[in-house]
Amino acid sequence: MEQFYDILKQLIRIPSVVGAEHSFFMFVKRELEELGVKVEYYDGVLVAKGDEPTSGYMSAHADRHGLICTGHNEFQYAAFIAKNRADLTGDSNSEQLLHSFTTRFVDEKVQAYEPWSGSYLGLGVIKDAFLCERRNNIIFKVDGFDYLFPGTPIAFVDKLEIQDDLISAQLDNVISVAIIIYMYHLGYKGTSFFTASEEAGKSWRFLLEWFRRFDISTDELLVLDTSPYDTIEDINALDIVLRNRDANAVFRSGLKNKIKNIAIEEQIRYHFKDAYLKNKMSQTNTKKSLGTTELGRLIKATKGQIQGTTLQLPTIGYHTVNETTSIKAVESMIKVLKKLYIDI
Incomplete structure (x- = not known):
């Protein structure tokens, strides 16, 4: 193995x-x-x-789950942003699970990367995560990513x-x-x-x-x-x-x-x-x-x-x-x- x-x-x-x-x-x-x-x-x-x-x-x-930059210093959960949303209606098990545990993301390290080449763009840390009812998505505050453009994917640092x-x-x-x-x-x-x-x-x-x-x-x-x-x-x-x-x-x-x-x-x-x-x-x-x-x-x-x-x-x-x-x-x-x- x-x-x-x-x-x-x-x-x-x-x-x-x-x-x-x-x-x-x-x-x-x-x-x-x-x-x-x-x-x-x-x-x-x-x-x-x-x-x-x-x-x-x-x-x-x-x-895999991660974040997407959607504006200046604004980051949303990638699966549930409007352009990615398919038939997610809020009642699937994964959505219910997700909405229950916004706090578990705090202090997680994340890495930004260029979506086509995969090139590493830098490291950040999630400082807060909260559910925005109007957008039906989790909004993240991330330290260290104020230079990123909308559309930049951000993955959890993992091993x-x-x-x-x-x-x-x-x-x-x-x-x-x-x-x-x-x-x-x-x-x-x-x-x-x-x-x-x-x-x-x-x-x-x-x-x-x-x-x-x-x-x-x-x-x-x-x-x-x-x-x-x-x-x-x-x-x-x-x-x-x-x-x-x-x-x-x-x-x-x-x-x-x-x-x-x-x-x-x-x-x-x-x-x-x-x-x-x-x-x-x-x-x-x-x-x-x-x-x-x-x-x-x-x-x-x-x-x-x-x-x-x-x-x-x-x-x-x-x-x-x-x-x-x-x-x-x-x-x-x-x-x-x-x-x-x-x-x-």
Whole structure:
């Protein structure tokens, strides 16, 4: 796994704020082309093709949360500024989570970068963060960035922390990108997608455009991501997270049962997130969203022409630079993918 962690450590250092993913895409492109993988770049999606492109379809979003300069000394949360907003209405789990924790951003170090080249533009520190009801967004006060122009992306300064059997960083969703690159090292020969603007609810559109461009459909699209939980006990009791559905669609793919069977065979602990959430709601007598995924939006938009399932890592500290998962969970996900695509 040393090679995997080397890949992950490098990727974490490359900023990839929602809407400003280009320099990160270029880094991923180089890493894959060095392995002899064919890489094509389209609007909002980087597509990697191994020697047998139809032998698998994996997807992971490449964007991470960060800030955007929107005026002189004014900074907003990038995913929720008007130009990035897709179908965010204030009721998604991630928005509710975000609005509850404005204080967690205070004293975080951030780095500004040039959106096209990725060139480093300087370091700043968040001094305050508050919810502006009129703009339905978080406004940040940042020391050290009064020279920046509007449109400049600002990423959280981040590095991988490994302690005991846990790893922490802004894992969503750079960890899935690292896993896919590592899979090519191990011999994966299928196709992979790295999408932009998932945190703004837009990535599925770029993916859909690619499938329509080439008149391709599949019922075996596997979307990798992280999945939030409340406590360390929750993630200690779990290795991987599956789904029967999300708020938008039911996942009807043979892949789901294949993964479930591998998990049983390999004694990998799993549960279905939608069933877990429904159970939680019935216990507390509340009604919340089942969560939205890139895949669910895609299935709904294509009326089931594109189908698949999700495979997620359980984490705590969702949407922070201290998002944490277990080493066992990462190894379990890689084991499942190896069984699915390599040790056939």
